[in-house]
Amino acid sequence: MTLQAKLDAFKADFEAGKPPYNVPPAVIETMHRATAELIASGAADRALKAGDKAPSFQLADASGKVHASADLLAKGPLVVSFYRGVWCPYCNMELQALQDALPSFEALGVSLVAISPQTAANSRKSVTKNALGFPILVDPHNDVAAAFGLRFALPDYLVDLYKALKNDLPAFNGDPSWTLPMPARFVIGQDGTILYAEVNPDYTRRPEPADMLPAIRRAALLPA
Template structure:
């Protein structure tokens, strides 16, 4: 089953209110509204694209060790995935799919890192929960996500919904701003040029890990 098939199956159960989710329809409608507004804003079209230069960054891994994109690219091309956090089931399924493709990426000489705004303890939880064997980096205040054109601010009505669901992003992220990155996947060449970019304002849609392989072979 493809990653998107798994995401679609989860979404169908979640939105149908099947146990253990039991989510009221009003919650689903609010989430749909927020996604539709983000799509309509054109934010995804302003994110970095293939052919652009990727911003250099240094972010900490869950143990507090700095990880430099320059150092990563010195070893080979880089697959870079931005995700929302360990609280997002769609993100966790994506991380698991990326883990499944990790050996293929390595065979092609490529590195893989994932970036989220969550704190180090939550990144450690991501690693444990999803059995991840690649670096998960913390992006405080979504500053690197902003450099890639991915950061957006949640509308007030969605903030209130998240609070009601006990989804406390300021606590998860150590940041009071209520911002998130749009989920995105990039392949960056060793010269820093973005070779592949997929940005989706609909968090239930993610590219397949295999989509990266042709670009990595040519890189």
Template sequence: MSLQDKLDAFRANFEAGGPPYHAPPHIHEPMHRATAELIASGAAQHAPKVGAQAPAFVLDDPDGRPVSSATLLAQGPLVVTFYRGVWCPYCNMDLQALEAARPQIEARGAQLVAVSPQTAPNSRRSQRENALGFTILSDSHNDVAAAFGLRFELPDYLADLYKNTFGNDLAIVNGDASWTLPMPARFVIAQDGTIAYAEVNPDYTRRPDPEELLPVLDRLKG
């Protein structure tokens, strides 16, 4: 089953009120509306395209050690995935799919890192609960996400739903009161800093299959 098939099955169960969430029906309209508004805004068009130069970054890993994109690229191509946080089940399924593909990614000489606005303890939780063998970097205030054209502010009605219905207070989860998130995105960056693959989707329930990365990495290796 593809990653998207798994995500679609999860969404169908969630919107039907199935376990373990048993979500009340009234929550779905504002969530659908917020996604539709983000799509209509055209925000995803601001992300860099294939052939553009990727923004350089230095971010801390969960142990507080700085990780530089330049240092990573000196070792080979880099796969960078942006995700919303440990509280997002779609993101966790995405991370698990990437972990399953990690041996194939690394066999092609590339490294894989994830970027999230959440605090270091939540990144450690992400790594633990998803059994990840790759690093999660903390993008405080979504500054690197903004450099990649991915940062957006949640509308007030969605922030209220997250905080008061789901108990996901992003001001606490992210250590940042801005209530911003990155649009989920995935990039392959060649060693010269050029973007060789770019996928951004303002609909957080849609994620590309990690298998798409492999032909790109094969071309870079060749």
């Protein structure tokens, strides 16, 4: 089953209010409204695209080890995945799919990192929950996400919903702002050029890991 098929199956059960979710229709309507408004805002169109230069970054992983993009790119091409947090089931399914694809990436000399605004403790939960063999990097205040054009502020009515659902993002992220990154995936060549970019303001839609392979293979053949 493809990643998107798994996401669609989960979404169908979740939005139908099947146990254990039992989500009221009004909650689903609010989530749909927020997604539709983010799509209509054109925010995804303003994110970095293939051909742009990727911003450099230095971020700590869940254990506190700092990973610098320059060091990663010195070894080979880099795949960067931005996601919302371990509280997001769609993100967890995506991380699992990336883990399944990790051997094919590593065979081509490619490094993989995922970036989230959540705290180190919650990033450790991501690693454990999804049995990951690649680092989860902590992006305080979504600053690196902003450099890639991915950070957005939740509308007030969605903040109210999250509070009602006990999804306290400021506590979860250690950041008073109610911001998130749009889920996104980038392949970066060793010269820092973005060779593949997929940004989707609809968090229930994620590209297949295999979609990156043509760009990864091109990057693997390019000289440093």
